[in-house]
Amino acid sequence: MRILCFAAAAVAICVSAGSALAGGNPFLGEIDTFPYNFCPVNWAPLNGQLLPINQYQALFSLLGTTFGGDGRTTFALPLAKPVLTLTQGAGLIQCISLTGIYPSRS
Template sequence: MAEPFIGEIRLFSFNFAPQYWSTCDGQTLSINQNNALFSLIGTTYGGNGTTNFMLPDFRGRTLLHANATYLEGKPGGAESVALSATSQLPAHTHALMANSLAGGTNVPQGDVLAAVADAGKTTYAPAKAAPAATMAAGALSPAGGSAGHNNMQPSLTINFCIALTGLWPSRS
């Protein structure tokens, strides 16, 4: 394996960091003991910048190339999301369909709402009679909730490690 650049990140298929490497798990390092690495990444990933700095934390993250929208070292996203009916779901309605024919039974199972021919006696029509009329919006109560749902794309975990020592990367 060629000598890495200081701060280079590589993927390893085993579950430990090789000698002179560290896992990208957000750990805090001493500036005095890792001066070269600190001079390259500074406090991009955290730390106080006087006595310590932090390595990137890739646990539970998908990696993106930095740009004007996604700044280097700034995390984003979430593994799960709780939906808010007022801000994350588009406005919509559900029509409660009924049949305009006179009902023939008081049993709702397998039937649809129907016109009432004789109050209280025949409220439902056979389901085979296609619903033809839309009831008032207030006849159907809201459903759902704001419980979280999984937001992770299909993934495979692997060990990301950063080189603590190596060649100094010169700018091109």
């Protein structure tokens, strides 16, 4: 497994370059922070966007209309502000997993 390291302003960030899916097997709805200006495959930025319930039924069952949406056809993702700006125009982005392991309630 390759490890990629980024250094900026005396801060080093290392990420695994193993798979296209961040975290290997994330939980559905898991929120993670990435050192890019984009979210990995099957992840979405926490920007409050509306998603169709019929395409993301399992995620809707976890989030409901807590963050918005009409609850009939759409629901919204949480809204998060940027964590830290590493260099001009680039920073850390928070993303939510759109697919993954459905969390157990027991």
